[in-house]
Amino acid sequence: MKSLGRRKALLGLSAIAFAACSRGERKGGAARVVSLSPSTTETMFAIGAGDLLVGRSRYCDYPKEAERLPVVGGYADPNVEAIVALAPTLVVGARGPAGPALEQGLHAHGIETFFPETESLAGITGMIRELGRRVGREADGARVAGAIEAKRKDVAAAVGDKPRLKVLFLFDVAPVIAAGPGSFPDELLRLAGAENVIQRGGAYPTIGLEHLLALAPDLLLDGASEVHAGRTLREMLADAPGWRELAAVREGRIRPVGSDALRPGPRIGEGLWAVARAVHGDALSSPPPP
Known part of the structure; x- marks a missing residue:
């Protein structure tokens, strides 16, 4: 019975650790995020997670606070070595020309990635919600995405x-x-x-x-x-x-x-x-x- 209880306890701890990884967190610490696109950098600040950013692309210029972050290359030419040197737990960005090779290179270093499709309003709000979930700002992600959906309805009513x-x-x-x-x-x-x-x-x-x-x-x-x-x-x-x-x-x-x-x-x-x-x-x- 004791061994069964110990096994259940270990399984519970494993589940907690897996949940933390799915949020881009290290064990015992907050997420460290590198953002490779202006849209995901802006989203991090909008959901109140700008303090989790440790790096950005050269094109991430909004809000102004983002410009204080170290640059790790561009949208199409990110520097993997520079990213790894920042010890991120999560690298995010728009799906782009760097392609699967970038994700594979980061996964080889044990770094989680999130490169969603954002070529639709639903994709954009989905990105915001999911990024919020991954960095422990789920309610804020839902709030920002909800505001976008409300504006869509306002425009529809105004256009008539x-x-x-x-x-x-x-x-x-x-x-x-x-x-x-x-x-x-x-x-x-x-x-x-x-x-x-x-x-x-x-x-x-x-x-x-x-x-x-x-x-x-x-x-x-x-x-x-x-x-x-x-x-x-x-x-x-x-x-x-x-x-x-x-x-x-x-x-x-x-x-x-x-x-x-x-x-x-x-x-x-x-x-x-x-x-x-x-x-x-x-x-x-x-x-x-x-």
Whole structure:
């Protein structure tokens, strides 16, 4: 009977240890997290777990506190040696070009990883909830994800049955790169009451100008947020060969959408509002307070 009781006790301790590992914790200590994407870094701060971060990618610049963290490379070229040197228990980031080789390399060092798909609003809120669970901030993850879902409903109510404009969501013009089917900006357009003129070619296709002219969008959205060589997109396209043939360019129907809020993270609710306001202009009521 004593051996049976001892076995049960050991099994109980094993279960506790496994639960701690699933949250990215070391035995007897809090998680140490390296984040390789701006969206997961921002999420860590949004759920009150910024103090658990010990490293970041060079692109993680929000909030400002993140810039104090050691840099371990970029989104596509993380430095595994630099990551391992920080002794993390968990490495998180968006699923990207580094691919399975990065995860395998980290697992070989006994480091847990979390690289979720975030090309949809459901994927983004799922990432936030799961990251909260893994670092012991489950309630905060649910709160942040719930706020995004509430904003989606607010936008749906504000858009109502307004006319659905045909929209081209641009991210670059040399070459022309736009939001396509399967991307979360494409989903944002639909949720904002617009029709994406790009219906094929993948999530972020490169488009020829002749094809673009045939699509004849009602409106162009500038998702780059930055000026291009010192000029806005409207200024660039005003005298660009071929672009003047688009009525949207001739008539100045080009509207900026700040890209920071379009990151697939905790501010995506504000990003959805920004897209809806860019599409519908003053016809859309102001968003409710946070």
